Amino acid sequence: MLGHGSVVIEKAYVRPDGTLVPILVADTLLPGPEPLLAGFVLDITARKAAEDEIRRLNAELEERVVERTAKLEAANRELETFSYSVSHDLRSPLRAITGFAEILDRRYRDRLDAKGSHYLDNIIEGGRHMGVLIEELLEYSRLGRGEVHAEPVPLGPILDRLRTTYAGRIAAGGGMLAVAEPLGIPVGDPVLLEQVLANLLDNALTYRRTDVTPLVTVSAVRHNGRVRLAVADNGIGIPAEFQGRILEPFVRLHTADEYPGTGIGLATVRKAARLMDSDVTVESTPGVGSIFSLDLRAAAWGRKATS
């Protein structure tokens, strides 16, 4: 911007051949006993072209982002529908396998020798395991098919319910579920958060060390407008090289004989966390224990909201 008494305009000159030349005209009045008008005319064709190019590129970029997002969303939906129908359609043949194996068990067990009996047990056990796998896969693909809510979720009632659900398994190991009060109130989806806590608790109770009393501590510490929800255990821990992969579906570090599991539980936790715009962090020391945590937005305090 030039000083007082100045004029800057963009306009176009017409060439003799009728084409337009974009120009910038700047005039300024130089005061004095004999005022002077100083000015220049600048051909801004190149600048105009560059501006147009930037506008065009921006629009194109925006269009591409919209296109990619739509494609990605479609791919995600397709994947979810696919895994849902796969796990759904797998149920029918599985029902035939386990159903008839159980009928053999009920009606023909006494006609099988020890080896035949053992094979039948393997079929029944394999079928049961596949049943659990399918249910968990369904659970995993179902996550996020509905609406994801974002509301303040008090964790106390959820933990009370889980304490009841897992009472048997906690008591079986002589273990303890500790809740570190006070619990901050995160903003999230109540169903997803319950699923997250249930799966983390299940995980902590499964991968325990046999030489110590299992202790699982749930905390939700409020800090800087965030709530760090953490489930800590004193279990077997995860070697550093596997900590990155443990949250992927079907990744297991142990055989089913050592620890039962399907490798979907922690993947479900991560998917739920991401649906709530968070993620899961793993800190673990083999032979000491693991901490799984989610960083969530904190609910506004009631009194602040009203003042």
Place this chain on the structure above:
Amino acid sequence: MSDTELAGRRARILLVDDTATDVELTLTAFEDAHLANDVAVARTGGEALDRLQGRTRNADGTRPPLPDLILLDLKMPGIDGFEALRQIKATPILRRIPLIVLTSSREEGDRAFSYDTGANSYLVKPVSFEGFVDAVGKILDYWLVLNVRPPLPTHLFEDESVADDPVPAPALPLAAPETSP
């Protein structure tokens, strides 16, 4: 539980399911639950409707009587369980027959549709056979023994001339559609 008896006769069940192994499992579950009922099997919704609407003949030319209970799978080729359910519950008389959806679907939409369309129960086929025997025993005990329902005629059309007509009955003369969009 012994044989389910209705007014001195065995209860008639129509099982509608396209999966042969599922049909066999269901029949075996009836056996193991000691339910010796007369079970007729239809492999599609269309077959079930033919039977219920009097377009099916036994080997001796008679029409099979209406069942006391319908067990209906949802996902079937051709006229599926959804359409069969809709037509059965839109037909006077037929809508009185207790109808239990027997499916592997836990989908909320399927459950909602079934109940909204008038299904009397919704049963998810358990993967475990033992669970299945248990569920079948309980549900048949309830719907065939404890539950009291209005009387049913033996056939949808009592007029035998309809039955003797070799031309199939016109499509759904009774299914006054009460459909809403």
